[in-house]
């Protein structure tokens with residue numbers, strides 16, 4: 001029984017390239033379920049198979065194996081696209097139109113009335129921060145503006161499911177923040193947002209759940225907190241109140257770094273830090289902070305990439 005609003009089951013795509021028909025496994029096997037009302041990130045390095053997975057789910061290419069569905073309809077079926085909004089990777093928009101004309105065209109293709117189109121276009125241009133560019137020709141748009149207009153277009157049909165392929169690509173930090181806010185708003189309105197990216201801070205900031213792809217295979221899926229190893233990777237101890245001489249000694253013996261009149265020493269475990277803490281107390285110096293750091297997404301990402309490289313040897 002399908003419960004996810006987006007489902008993929010063993011979904012894969014293999015291309016035959018060149019004269020000899022060399023096989024390229026763009027996507028090996030993807031099984032996932034996106035729940036209604038969540039922001040779900042499909043994360044992986046260049047060439048991992050993110051766009052392939054998205055194109056398969058949208059029915060833009062045919063799968064070599066597996067199945068998928070959107071909103072209970074088989075992927076690719078016209079009904080599966082009725083409540084779907086899509087922003088492609090590097091959108092190419094009709095250059096000779098203005099922003100308003102472009103949204104008006106999208107709206108008529110969706111079968112919306114002129115009145116709805118005008119109201120929605122104004123609202124969406126405002127939402128994506130293009131209110132000032134309503135009547136500007138798209139050929140005069142910057143890359144970030146094109147990306148924003150593409151996002152507005154994806155929302156014209158008032159979709160229940162929004163699929164975005166690299167929505168932050170080409171955006172500066174302010175633009176990325178704006179797009180994040182739009183994604184939060186879509187979720188607050190009860191829509192489901194499924195997007196691909198390799199910009200890890202964005203993933204950490206906004207995703208309810210993520211799937212990690214590496215070389216066409218799913219390596220991890222779940223809430224970020226659950227995926228990242230709980231193992232403490234380092235314990236940092238910050239100390240103040242040492243004399244200059246004591247500071248020098250600690251720096252040398254503990255390969256610590258100085259920050260003003262503080263010293264920060266890093267240890268591989270809490271046990272390793274304990275000895276130093278005892279020493280600090282004996283010196284009557286002050287422990288300012290003890291922080292344990294856990295694995296972050298970037299480290300998990302690198303760990304998986306290294307494993308994929310190792311497996312190919």
Ligand SMILES: Nc1ncnc2c1ncn2[C@@H]1O[C@H](COP(=O)(O)OP(=O)(O)OP(=O)(O)O)[C@@H](O)[C@H]1O
Nearest residue numbers: 015017024025026045046047048049050051052053
């Ligand atoms: N039409 C095609 N013919 C042959 N190989 C293809 C085709 N489309 C994609 N590939 C290959 O499949 C792999 C996955 O491509 P895909 O575009 O899905 O990656 P991606 O994760 O979206 O990468 P990026 O972050 O660069 O957008 C790549 O090795 C790519 O070269």
Ligand SMILES: [Mg+2]
Nearest residue numbers: 050051052089
């Ligand atoms: Mg891609």
